[in-house]
Amino acid sequence: MKSQRLQRMAVTSASSLLAVFVALCICAVILLITGKDPIEAYKTLFGAAGDTKVLQGALNRATPLMISAAAVAIGFKMNLFNIGVEGQMRVSLLATAVAGAAIRLPAPLHVLFCLIVAMATGALWAAFAGWLKVKRGVNEVISTIMLNFVALSLVAWAFDSFFRVESTTGSLLVKTKELPTSAWFPDIVDRRLNGMFFIAVLVLVLFYVLVWKTKFGFQLRASGANPGASRVTGVNPKRMIMISMLLSGALAGLVGMRALLGDVHAYQNNLAEQQGFNGIAVALLGRNHPLGIFISALLFGYLGEASGRLQLIDIPKEITTIMTGIIVLAVVIINEAVKRWDDRRIQHKAALALEAVAVPA
Amino acid sequence: MTEHSHLGNQLAVELHGITKRFPGVIANHDIELLVRPGTIHAIVGENGAGKSTLMKTLYGMHQPDEGTITVNGNLVQFKTPTDAIAAGIGMVHQHFMLADNLTITENIILGDEPVDGRGRIKFKEARERIETLMKSLGATFDPNTNVSELGVGQRQRVEILKVLYRGAKILILDEPTAVLVPQEVDELFTTLKRLVADGATVIFISHKLDEVLAYCDEITVIRQGTTVAHTTPSQVNRRSLAELMVGSDLPDPSGRETKIGTDVRLQVTGLNLAGEIVGAKLALEDINVAVHSGEIVGIAGVEGNGQFELCESILGLRTILSGSISVCGQELSHAETRERINMGLSYIPFDRHREGLLLDAPLWENTFLGREENSSLTNGPFISRSKIESDCRSIIDRFGVLTPSEQVPAFALSGGNQQKLVVGREMASDPKVLLAAHPTRGVDVGAQAAIWDELRHARDNGLGVLLISADLEELIGLSDRILVMFDGRVTAHLDPATATPEMLGTYMTGEEQGVAQ
Numbered sequence: 001m002k003s004q005r006l007q008r009m010a011v012t013s014a015s016s017l018l019a020v021f022v023a024l025c026i027c028a029v030i031l032l033i034t035g036k037d038p039i040e041a042y043k044t045l046f047g048a049a050g051d052t053k054v055l056q057g058a059l060n061r062a063t064p065l066m067i068s069a070a071a072v073a074i075g076f077k078m079n080l081f082n083i084g085v086e087g088q089m090r091v092s093l094l095a096t097a098v099a100g101a102a103i104r105l106p107a108p109l110h111v112l113f114c115l116i117v118a119m120a121t122g123a124l125w126a127a128f129a130g131w132l133k134v135k136r137g138v139n140e141v142i143s144t145i146m147l148n149f150v151a152l153s154l155v156a157w158a159f160d161s162f163f164r165v166e167s168t169t170g171s172l173l174v175k176t177k178e179l180p181t182s183a184w185f186p187d188i189v190d191r192r193l194n195g196m197f198f199i200a201v202l203v204l205v206l207f208y209v210l211v212w213k214t215k216f217g218f219q220l221r222a223s224g225a226n227p228g229a230s231r232v233t234g235v236n237p238k239r240m241i242m243i244s245m246l247l248s249g250a251l252a253g254l255v256g257m258r259a260l261l262g263d264v265h266a267y268q269n270n271l272a273e274q275q276g277f278n279g280i281a282v283a284l285l286g287r288n289h290p291l292g293i294f295i296s297a298l299l300f301g302y303l304g305e306a307s308g309r310l311q312l313i314d315i316p317k318e319i320t321t322i323m324t325g326i327i328v329l330a331v332v333i334i335n336e337a338v339k340r341w342d343d344r345r346i347q348h349k350a351a352l353a354l355e356a357v358a359v360p361a
Numbered sequence: 362m363t364e365h366s367h368l369g370n371q372l373a374v375e376l377h378g379i380t381k382r383f384p385g386v387i388a389n390h391d392i393e394l395l396v397r398p399g400t401i402h403a404i405v406g407e408n409g410a411g412k413s414t415l416m417k418t419l420y421g422m423h424q425p426d427e428g429t430i431t432v433n434g435n436l437v438q439f440k441t442p443t444d445a446i447a448a449g450i451g452m453v454h455q456h457f458m459l460a461d462n463l464t465i466t467e468n469i470i471l472g473d474e475p476v477d478g479r480g481r482i483k484f485k486e487a488r489e490r491i492e493t494l495m496k497s498l499g500a501t502f503d504p505n506t507n508v509s510e511l512g513v514g515q516r517q518r519v520e521i522l523k524v525l526y527r528g529a530k531i532l533i534l535d536e537p538t539a540v541l542v543p544q545e546v547d548e549l550f551t552t553l554k555r556l557v558a559d560g561a562t563v564i565f566i567s568h569k570l571d572e573v574l575a576y577c578d579e580i581t582v583i584r585q586g587t588t589v590a591h592t593t594p595s596q597v598n599r600r601s602l603a604e605l606m607v608g609s610d611l612p613d614p615s616g617r618e619t620k621i622g623t624d625v626r627l628q629v630t631g632l633n634l635a636g637e638i639v640g641a642k643l644a645l646e647d648i649n650v651a652v653h654s655g656e657i658v659g660i661a662g663v664e665g666n667g668q669f670e671l672c673e674s675i676l677g678l679r680t681i682l683s684g685s686i687s688v689c690g691q692e693l694s695h696a697e698t699r700e701r702i703n704m705g706l707s708y709i710p711f712d713r714h715r716e717g718l719l720l721d722a723p724l725w726e727n728t729f730l731g732r733e734e735n736s737s738l739t740n741g742p743f744i745s746r747s748k749i750e751s752d753c754r755s756i757i758d759r760f761g762v763l764t765p766s767e768q769v770p771a772f773a774l775s776g777g778n779q780q781k782l783v784v785g786r787e788m789a790s791d792p793k794v795l796l797a798a799h800p801t802r803g804v805d806v807g808a809q810a811a812i813w814d815e816l817r818h819a820r821d822n823g824l825g826v827l828l829i830s831a832d833l834e835e836l837i838g839l840s841d842r843i844l845v846m847f848d849g850r851v852t853a854h855l856d857p858a859t860a861t862p863e864m865l866g867t868y869m870t871g872e873e874q875g876v877a878q
Contacts, residue, residue, distance in 0.1 A: 004768045214742050215733040221722075222730055228716040232676060232708055233731030234698030343772065350773035353765035 008342070012287055015338035019285070019330035020299070026330075027323045036315050044313055045320070048306040055302075056192040062301030063258045064272060066200040066293060068279025070207045071251035073288035075140075077211055078224040078244040084129055084144030085252040086276030087151030092121040092253035093260055094155045094176070097267035098163055101177040110182040114261055115199075115254065122253020123246045125151060130245030134238040140245070159267060175266035185261035194262030200297075203251060204290040220244060252276060281328045287335070300324060371434045373398040373531055373562040374419065379428035381414055388414040389586050392428065396531075396579075401553055401563045403573040406583035407606055407806045412566050415583065416533050419564075420452045421445035432531070451529025453520045455536045461509040466491055468508055469523050494525050497559055498552050514545035518552065531562045538572055542663060543833075543866035550576040568606070570599050582606055607806050619821045621841060622654030625690070626825030627675070627706075627794045632684035634674050634849075644670045646850045648684070652794060652825040657816070659840030659857065660829045661865050667849040668829045669711060672796050675827075676708055677701050689793050703734055705793030709784055709800050711829075713776075717783040720772040724764060725753040727771050728786045735790060752789070760785035761811050777804035784812050788819055795819070798829045813839065833862040847871040 028038035048054045068085050075082035100114040129147055132138040164174045186195045211217035222230040223240045231237055256272035264271055282300055286292030303324065307317035372395055379392035389411045396402045406412050418425050421439025430437050432448050439445045442452070459468050466488050475483045491504050500518050502511070508519065517537060524532055534553075538546045550572070553563050567573050573580060574594045582590040582605045590605050597605070627650070634645035645667050652658045662668055673679045675686055677698040685694045688704045696704075710716035718727055729749045732738060738749050753767040760781045764774055771779060784800055800816065801809040816839065820826060830836045836843055837857045845853035845868040852874040855865070867873050 004766070213744060215739055215744055216742065218726070218729065218733060218744055222719055222726075225719045225722060226715075229710075229718060229730060231678065232698075232710055232716050234677075234700075234702050236697075343770075346770060347773045350765050350769050354763050 011338065011342050012289075013292075015334050016285055016287065016292065016296075016331060018338075019334045020327055022330045022334065023323055023327040026326050027319060030322065031315070031319065040313060041310060041315050041319070044309050044315075045303070045306050048309050049302070053192065054305050054309075056189050057305040058298060058302035059197055060193045060258070060301070061304045062297040063194065063197045063200045064255045064275040065278055065282045065297040065300055067203050067251055068255040068276050069282035069286060069293040069297060070203050070279075070290070071248045071255065071276075072279045072283040073286070073293060074207065074211065074220075074244055074251065075248045076224070076283060076288045078220050078240060079227070080133075080224075080241065080244055080248070081141050082126065082129070082144055082245065082248045082252075083141060083280065084126060084147050084151075084276075085248070085255065085279055086274070087144070087148035088122040088125045088249045088252035089255045089272060089276045090155045091125045091151050092118040093256040093271055094159055094163065094267050095121040096253075096257070097176045097179065097260060100179045100183045100261075101266075104180065105182060107182040110180070111185055111261060114179075114183050115257060118253040118257055119250040120253070122251070123249040126245045126249020126252065127242070130242045133245075134241055156269065159269070163267070173268050175264070175268045178266045179261070183261060184265055185257065187262065194258050196258035196262050199254070199257075201294070203254065204294055208290040255279065278324075281324060284328055285331050371398070372396060372431070373433060374564070375429075375431035376415075376419070377429045377431075379415065379418060379425045379430070381418055381423070381425050389418070389425070391587050392583075393588050393591075394581055395591065396562060396564060398433075398562050399557055399560060400578040401550075401557055401565055401576060403565045403567060403577035403580045404583060405567055405570065405573055405580060405602065405606055407568055410583045410606075411586040412583055413535065414586075416452070416535060416564070416566060419445070420450060420533060446527055446529065449528060449530040450533065451524030451527060451531070452533045453517070453524055453535065453537060455539060457516050457520055459508045459516060459519060462507065464505050464507055465502065465511075465519055465522075466504040468519060469504075469526050473527055491522065491526065494522055497555065498522065498525075499555055500552070512545075513540050514548055517541070517549065521552065521556075525556075525561075530560070531564065532556070533564045533566070535566050536568070537565070538567065538569060542869055543863050544870065546572055570602050570606075574599060574602065619655055621656045622823060624654050625651050626654050626656075626688065627652040627827065628685075628687045628690075629671075629675065630685045632671075632674060632686065633682040634670055634679060635682050642849070643682070644849050645674065645681075648851055650827070650844065650851070652827055654793075654823040654825050655820055656841050657820055657826040657828050657839050659836040659843040660827065660846055661833065661836055661843055661855075661869055662829075662846035663869050664831065666846045666869075668798070668846055670849070671846070672708065672711075672798055672827075672829070675701075675796060676706065699734070702731065705791075707787040707790065707792030707795045709787050709795065709797045711798040713779055713783050718771045718779060721770055723768050723770055724757070724762075724774075724782060725750045725767045727782060728753040728756050728767075728789070730786065732786070732790060756782065756785040756789055760815065761808075777808035780804045781808055781811060784815065788815060792824065794825045794827070796827050796829075799831060800828070801830075801832065801835060833865050836865070837862070845869060847874075 024042070031038040031041055068089070071085050072082055096114050096118045099117045100110070103113070105113055125147065129140050129143040132143045133140050159176065163176045165177050166174070187193060188195050188197065211220060219230060219235045220240060223235055223237055227237055255275050259272040260267065278300065282293055282296045286294070286296040303320040307320035310317045310319060374394065374396040376392055376394040379389055381389040392415055404412050404415070417423055419430065421442045421444050424440070430439070432450065437448055439448070460471065463471070466484065469491055470482070470487045475486050477483055488504055495504070498518065498521070502515060508516065511519065521532070537549060541549060557563060565577060577594060580592050580594065580597070580602070581588055582592070582602070584606060629648055629650040632645055632648040633643055636642055636644045648671060650658065660668055670679065674681050677693070677696060681694065685692060687693055688701060688706055691704060693701050693704060714720065719730060729738060729744070738752055739745055750767055756762070757764060757767060762774070762778045762781045762785065764778060771782070774782065780801070780803070787795065797816065801812050804812070816826060828836065828840060837860055840857045843855040843857050843860060843865070844851045845855065845865065847869065848871060852871065853868045855868070
C-alpha cells in the first residue's frame with residue numbers, strides 16, 4: 001500500500017509543476033503585451049542553466065530561502081501563519097552582528113556562537129507574537145505583521161543611534177563594526193557559494209525528522225489539522241502555539257546568516273532584505289514539505305540568479321519577480337482545485353475497493 | 362387554501378424504476394414508490410440505505426439516471442428544487458435552515474417575499490396568510506416572535522410553515538423526529554394529521570419504527586438502495602418491519618451475564634462548573650456520579666443540558682469551581698488531561714469530525730492520535746510507523762472497519778466506519794473508564810451492533826462506562842443505571858428495567874424530577 005503514498009506525492013508534485021507552467025504561460029502573455037519575445041526570453045532565462053557559475057549562484061540564493069521557508073512551514077504545520085520571519089530575521093541580524101563583533105573566540109566556536117545568538121534573538125522576537133496569541137488571543141497574522149514594522153524601525157533606530165561605524169573605505173554604505181574573520185562562515189566556492197548552504201540542507205533534514213518522525217511532530221501536525229481532536233487527547237494548544245512560534249522564530253534568525261556571516265560580515269540596512277517574505281512563497285510552492293521546499297528554493301534562487309541575463313537582451317529582470325508572484329497565486333488556486341479532485345478520487349477508489357470486496361461475499 | 366380536487370385513484374407521487382448512480386456506488390436502483398394522496402407515507406430504512414438520495418431525486422436536487430417520476434398523474438422532470446416546488450412538493454430538512462435573528466414571518470417569506478409596485482414588502486398580507494396557515498396547523502405562536510426564542514419543536518413547525526407558504530401539497534420530511542423528545546413527536550404528528558385531513562400528502566422519512574407504526578398510513582421499506590416492501594402498519598409489527606429493513610436478525614442493546622464490580626472506577630463528587638459568561642448560572646451544579654467496574658451508567662438528557670460540560674470537566678479540559686474527580690481512587694481534580702488519560706480515562710467524543718478524527722490524515726495516524734505515550738507504538742521520542750500501522754490493522758479487523766487499507770485518509774470512510782475507528786482507538790488502550798458520548802450516532806444497524814458488542818464485552822471485563830446518548834433505547838438497553846440531566850443538574854435516577862422512552866422524555870424536559878423506581 002506504499003503506492004498510495006507515492007500517488008499522493010505524485011499528484012502534489014504535478015499540481016505544483018502545473019502551477020509553475022501556468023505562471024510561465026501568463027508571463028509569456030505579459031511579455032507579448034510589452035512587445036518582447038517570450039520564447040527568446042525563456043531561452044535566455046533557462047539557457048543559463050548550462051552555466052556552472054549561475055548554478056552556484058542559484059544554490060547560494062536558495063540558501064536563505066530554504067531556511068525561511070522552513071520557518072514559515074513549521075508554523076503552517078500548526079496552522080499558524082508566521083508572516084513575521086522578516087522582522088525576526090532583522091532583529092537577529094543586528095543582534096548577531098553586534099554580539100559577534102564584541103567577542104573573541106576560535107573560528108568554529110565563534111561561528112557557532114553567532115548562530116546561537118541569531119536563533120535565540122529570532123525566537124525571542126517571535127515569542128512576542130506567540131505570547132500575544134496565547135494570552136490575549138491576538139491573531140498571529142496581525143501581530144507578526146505589526147511586529148515586522150516595529151522590528152524594522154527599532155533595528156534601524158538602534159543601528160543608527162548606537163552601532164554604526166563610519167566607513168573606512170569611503171563607501172557611502174554605513175555598517176556595524178566588521179566581524180572578526182573567526183566568525184566568517186567559509187565559502188564552498190569562493191565568493192559564489194557559501195557553506196551556509198549545508199546548514200540550510202541540515203535545517204530541512206531536521207525539520208523533516210522533527211515534524212514527521214517524532215511524537216512531538218505528530219502532536220504538532222495533529223493540533224494543526226484538528227485542534228479540537230488533539231485538545232481532547234490532552235495536547236495543550238497554547239503550549240504547542242508557543243513552541244512552534246519559538247521554533248519558527250529560531251529558524252527565522254538563521255535566515256540572514258548567509259548574508260551576514262558568509263558575505264558582508266557586518267550589519268547594513270538592506271542586508272538580506274525580503275528574504276523573510278520570500279520564504280512564504282517558497283513554503284507555499286513547496287507545500288510545506290522539506291523536499292518541496294528544497295526544490296522550490298532552488299527554482300526561486302535560479303530565477304533570481306538568471307534574471308540578470310534578461311537585461312542583456314533588453315528585457316527588464318523584474319519579469320522574474322512578476323513570475324514569482326504569479327507562481328504563488330497559481331499554486332494557491334491550483335493546489336486547492338487539485339486537492340478537491342484528488343479527495344474525490346480517493347473517496348471513489350475506497351468505495352470501489354470495498355465494492356470489489358463486498359460482491360464475492 | 363383548503364380547496365383541492367378529488368382525483369379519485371390518482372396517485373400523488375409515483376416513482377418507477379428510479380436508479381441513481383454515483384461514481385463507484387449505486388445509491389438507488391429500481392425504486393418503486395407509490396404514494397396515495399391524503400396519506401402519511403413512511404419511507405423506512407437504516408442509515409445509508411438510500412432514503413436521502415431518493416428524496417433528493419424527488420425534490421429535484423439531482424436527476425435520476427433511469428426511471429420516471431409522476432406527480433398527480435403528470436410525468437415530470439425536475440432540474441432544480443424550484444421545479445419541484447412549482448409542482449407542489451416541499452421539503453423539510455433535518456437540519457433547520459432558519460435565521461435566528463429574524464421573526465417567524467420574516468423567516469417564512471424569506472426568498473419569496475410579496476412586494477408591492479415600489480418594491481416594498483407587503484408584511485401585512487404575508488402575516489395574514491401565515492396566520493391562516495398557522496390556524497390550519499393548530500399552531501398558536503405569534504408570527505412576530507424572533508425565531509431565537511423558539512424551542513426545537515416550534516422551529517420545526519416554522520420549517521413546515523415555510524414549505525406550506527410556498528404552496529406545497531406534498532411534504533417531504535427528512536427524519537423530522539431525530540431532534541425531538543417523545544412529547545414533541547406527538548405534537549408533530551398531530552400537526553401532520555391535520556395537514557393530511559386538509560388534503561396534503563406527507564412523505565415521512567425515518568428509521569424509528571415505533572412512530573412509523575403508530576402514526577403512518579403506509580410504509581415503503583428501502584434496503585441497500587432499493588425498495589424491498591410496501592406495506593401498512595396493520596400488516597407488520599415492530600420486529601418484522603425491522604427485519605425487512607435490516608434483512609437479517611436484529612441487534613439488541615440489552616443483556617448481561619456478569620455482575621457489577623464493587624470498586625469505584627470513576628467518582629465525581631459535588632462538581633460545580635462556572636457558566637460561560639461571568640455571573641451567569643452554573644453550567645454544572647452539584648453533580649455526583651459514581652461508575653463501578655463492569656458498570657454502564659447512562660446519562661439521558663436533551664442536548665445542551667450539561668452533558669458536554671460534564672465530559673470536559675472529567676477530562677480536565679475545563680477548570681472546575683469545586684468538587685472532586687477521581688479515577689480508580691486516584692484524585693485527579695487538578696491533573697492535566699494527559700495525566701488523566703494515562704490513568705486509564707478514555708473518551709469517545711460527541712462529534713467525531715470535530716473532536717475525534719484527523720480527516721485528511723491516514724487511518725494509522727488517526728488510531729495513533731492521543732496514544733503517543735503508548736510505548737509499544739514508539740521508539741523513544743520517535744514514532745514507530747510500522748508498529749502503529751500493524752496496531753491500526755488490528756483495530757480495523759477487530760472492529761470490522763470497512764476500508765481498503767490503513768493508508769486511506771479518514772474522510773474516505775463512511776460515517777459508520779469512521780465511528781467504529783474512533784471507538785476502536787479508544788478501546789485499544791484497555792481503558793479503566795470510558796466516557797462514551799453518542800457512541801453509535803449516525804451509524805448503520807450493523808455498525809451499531811458491533812459497537813454495542815464491544816461495549817458489552819469491555820464492560821464484562823471490568824470497564825466502567827459513562828454512556829451519554831440521545832438514543833433512548835440504547836440508553837435503556839445498555840445502562841445499569843440511568844441519570845437524567847436537566848439544566849446542568851442531575852434531576853433523576855432511573856432504573857432501566859422499569860424506564861420507558863416516554864418516561865425518560867418527561868424527565869428530560871424537566872417536567873418531573875426525582876427518583877423513579
